[in-house]
Amino acid sequence: MAHITVGSECWPFTGGQSAFEVEAASVREVIAALDVRFPGLGDFVDRKMAFAIDGEIHQDAWFSPVGSSSEVYLIPKIGGG
Amino acid sequence: MSETLDKPAAQATLNVVGTRPIRPDGADKVTGRATYGADYNMPGQLVGRILRSPHAHARIVSIDASRARALPGVKAVVTSADFPDLASEMHDGGEAASNLRDLSLNVMARGKVLYDGHAVAAVAAVSAAVAEEALSRIKVIYETLPHVIDVEPAMSPDAPVLHDYMFTEGLETPPTVASNIAKRHKNVRGDVDAAFAAADVIVEDRYTTQAVHQGYIEPQACVAAWAEDGRCEVWSSSQGQFMVRTYCAKILGLEISDIRVTPAEIGGGFGGKTTVYLEPIALALSRASGHPVKMVMTREDVFRATGPTSGAVMHVKLGALSDGTITAATVELKFQAGAFPGSPVGAACMTALACYDIANFTIVGWDVVTNTPKTAAYRAPGAPIAAFAVESAVDDLARKLGMDPIALREKNAVRDGTKASYGPTFQNIGYVETLAAIRDSDHYKSPLKPNQGRGVAVGFWFNIGGESTAAIHISEDGSAAVVTGNPDIGGSRASMAMMAAETLGVPVERVRPMIGDTASIGYSMLTGGSRTTFATGMAVVQAAEKVILDLRQRAAKLWEVSLDHVVWRMGQAECIDPAKPEKKPMTLAALAAQSGRTGGPISAQVTLNAQGAGPGFGVHLCDLEVDPETGHTSIVRYTAAQDVGRAIHPSYVEGQIQGGVAQGVGWALNEAYIFDRDGRMENAGFLDYRMPVASDLPMLDTIMIEVPNPRHPFGAKGVGEVPIVPPLAAVANAMRGAIGVRMSSLPLSPPAVLAALDGKGG
Structure with a gap:
């Protein structure tokens, strides 16, 4: 199970819950799993959040792999100047 | 593959x-x-000019362009009526999603003007003189409204509200009343109250910065041509031709396939050219006139109507044990967004403590709309502002602990395996190596002269x-x-x-x-x-x-x-x-x-x-000298060390570092948007908006640390943004050393320095 941690941006969907585990092998599967557990969160995450998978940031990358014990932080998408 | x-x-x-x-x-x-944007020309092209609001906040009662249209040589006049009235919709086009309604309203005001300089109409004419005359013939009747410029007054419950449809996002209880607070960001770890209670040493202060502009040399410029078959071409100076294509298509209701955008040589962007201002208007004028239309901003246009970065009010409190372990932090950041939501406060919250391994903290950020130009990205958006506050506080903490400022930072530094304040676990970072490079530099060991001070500050950026x-x-x-x-x-x-x-x-x-x-x-x-x-x-x-x-x-x-x-x-x-x-x-x-x-x-x-861009860290060391009679500050020596992954072309990397330092020094010492009581910008030109020139700076020394990013074939990491993060605080910390007074408001201009010296003497 991948360990998912979300910040305050996602709390309106999770009721304030920050950490949970999902069965998923890719970013896309994480998004789908989140949407099943917290309706609407998947779409929100897909549009607004980046995935830090085991310390490496993946942005707009549905097929990035997620390991069975990966640490996944959802952080706002990052731009720059 | x-x-x-x-x-x-x-x-x-x-x-x-x-x-x-x-x-x-x-x-x-x-x-x-x-060939820069303004160097493009086409046969039969017209000159486009924009009529801008003289008010910071007003309702547009009516626009009468009949006298302008009647002027010989005027080929087209456009207003918001010539653009689709877009619904609120987030759309990917630049680096992050933008609200198309806000983007369109910023290009051309509809119903209300929200800042001095907001576009309300545009003309295309056979010459600049005719276009200027035409602008003077457009009669706009405004109903002026109360305005608000600074961030804290804009957050007040009795502030004039810019958007009556805007309700604060990110609160536990959704608000029922519209306000200027677009969003609250919050990041919490551990038990911050308990940690402060157990701390041996606590420092805290309030910090302010002013809106500053990216200051690119080349103003925005474009040529747009709308052909008879509906296909369009745009030549413009921007940071992304595909961004220009997408945003023009959305703002004008076109198919993407109908627009071809050719990028011109660009005379600086620094984030400020990651959105559109002129291109959709030039296209609308070309469509209306049947001619290519060329538009070039003046410097005044650039200041009044293109994105600066935020002015901010911040509060930082740090707690530490007597051995220098930082155990607690609270950071509150209030950022001006300008006329529409989207200040860089979110990134500021994520970067504020990114250099430190702290077990307990609360970071809160507020994105606040104000009657100022919509902010645009500026190198490491938000991070220099937050770093100014945090690094000033860390400097004060070092003084209170009696510790060397680099030793304090080394003791609390993030390393490979540290969980970053914004969540993920760091890998392949070169931060402690960068700290060591400054600690071991000749510069750090060199003596100071009278009226001189030395400041250290660090900075972080994600890179993407x-x-x-x-x-x-x-x-x-x-x-x-x-x-x-x-x-x-x-x-x-x-x-x-x-x-x-x-x-x-x-x-x-x-x-x-x-x-x-x-x-x-x-x-x-x-x-x-x-x-x-x-x-x-x-x-x-x-x-x-x-x-x-x-x-x-x-x-x-x-x-x-x-x-x-x-x-x-x-x-x-x-x-x-x-x-x-x-x-x-x-x-x-x-x-x-x-x-x-x-x-x-x-x-x-x-x-x-x-994917897998490696984050970057920088450590800066600044020596400055203050003239106690005039308050004038001279940067006398500056060394910047940065983890660059692998320098592909070292001279360019050094140039990026030096450029970031130069911009940061200007931000620290002189730059600021100044508004009059009616909300009009008073210093919309380089004579009054003081940026550093070559003669203001010494040779800026650089040290490149190469900790390769394994995800890049040659180990490269992004290098363009980190170097603007530490300078604001490095300068402020050097000022603290030079005059013995903590100056917590930027810019540290001569009058402010004199006032600080007077306060010290009194």
């Missing part, structure tokens, strides 16, 4: 990367041959990857053209040519880097976020590897050996089949000369969405 593409181009010895060849754009730029396309075309003489979709704002053409040359094994002079228009190269996310050398460079290397695979396959056929018996070394194919020792190596030029007979032109394109 072949095996060759699946693994990084492992290079035992580098021949091109890390060297300092002459920049490919240098001669054109120093001779005036380079993203979507990029690169193509490599081999000519019949073996030379190569490298085409990418990213405007070159910081030397990326040189980097692209060098990485292609390194991979192909040819001299860099044999590689010509080009930037394609939207119809000639695949989509590329704009140039920004320190992503181009990392992400587009990755595409270039992979395209070169595809070319090499093609060349090996052709050589194998010519030699009648298996592909496994052909290797590519130093720009030529070599046969390693022991049964055919007579086969002599074939150079790229030799293979290219036979390309027609061996399968046709040699060319490859790669598209990718690069």
